[in-house]
Amino acid sequence: MKTKVIRLASRPQGLPTAAQFQFDTLDLPATGAGQVLLKTRYVSVDPYMRGRMNEGKSYVPPFEVGAPLAGGVVAEVIESQHEALPVGSVVVGNLPWQEYILSDGKGLNRIPTDKAPVSYFLGLLGMPGLTAYFGLLDICQPKAGETVVVSGAAGAVGLIVGQLAKIQGARVIGTAGSDEKVAYLRQLGFDEAINYKTTPDIAQALAAAAPAGVDCYFDNVGGAITDAVYDLLNKHARIALCGQISSYNDTETPVGPRPETKLLKTSARLQGFIVGDYFSRWPEGVQQLTEWYSQGKLQTEETITEGFDQIPAAFLGLFKGDNTGKAIVKVS
Ligand code: NDP
Structure with a gap:
């Protein structure tokens, strides 16, 4: 053969x-x-x-x-x-x-x-869904009424993160790279969605979308979007560092603002993670995602x-x- x-x-x-x-x-x-x-x-x-x-x-x-x-x-x-x-x-x-x-x-x-x-x-029921599930629920732990930002929101992980945050009762803001994606995110129930490619000032757009500041940030992309979110962190904010796709093709180490002082002043928690860290809990994640999907609470x-x-x-x-x-x- x-x-x-x-x-x-x-x-x-x-x-x-x-x-x-x-x-x-x-x-x-x-x-x-x-x-x-x-x-x-x-x-x-x-x-x-x-x-x-x-x-x-x-x-x-x-x-x-x-x-x-x-x-x-x-x-x-x-x-x-x-x-x-x-x-x-x-x-x-x-x-x-x-x-x-x-x-x-x-x-x-x-x-x-x-x-x-x-x-x-x-x-949804595999690696990206589990990434969203553990990264958001274990690391960000959003509570009802809190503000969650997710970058790369219209991608495999991001669109599940946003919906899971809505299930938790949070206000959800997503960033994505086209007007069609932004429209799709609104249709999914995101409270705000921003096209980062056409918005002249991403920091201003995020600040306007998050008047009460940001309690949780699920970072899929890094770069300028992340720099802007760090300026909006509330006291005890939680950041799940999932991905940095904006720099995967860089040939030199990316440089940018140093976020440490912002984390210090807000007592924020920044945690990188790999979905494999949660390997022993995968069955729990698949079961819960399947249940929410079959109840119509999650779309993909x-x-x-x-x-x-x-x-x-x-x-x-x-x-x-x-x-x-x-x-x-x-x-x-
Ligand atoms: P996506 O389905 O989100 O696909 C990638 C998307 O990234 C593209 O559609 C594009 O959307 C966006 N993108 C590409 N280049 C850039 C850029 N320069 N700046 C901003 N956005 C960009 O992929 P996944 O959902 O599978 O993964 C999302 C992130 O999560 C990735 O960074 C990935 O590496 C990470 N990841 C981490 C895991 C972990 O265990 N920590 C596991 C799985 C994924 P747009 O049109 O919005 O630009």
């Missing part, structure tokens, strides 16, 4: 280009004892993959040059010699970017096909690109704001 595979061709300097992705064909051996053959259905493209393209120590090892790129994948078992994974099972796991994958089943989670579209296990959105060959383009689109909600590639 032959499969297409996408390998990391070279490490990018700055914004990656198509040249970083090498399409290749791989021969897969026959399915052996204890193994399954998977057919890829959906591939998740995520901003953290940009970090893995760099050399150097991080919370996950870098991708190796010449090796397949990998990430969240939903796949169907089409051949099985594995007791717990019969043919027809749908699984999610961290898997290589291939159309077909041979696996020993380790690290694969079987997912229900009757609860929600299976692609949601890469978004996907930007689905069709075709295995489009995976690199969908990934690069994350840095141009092409996606509203979860960026997914439908492979089959």
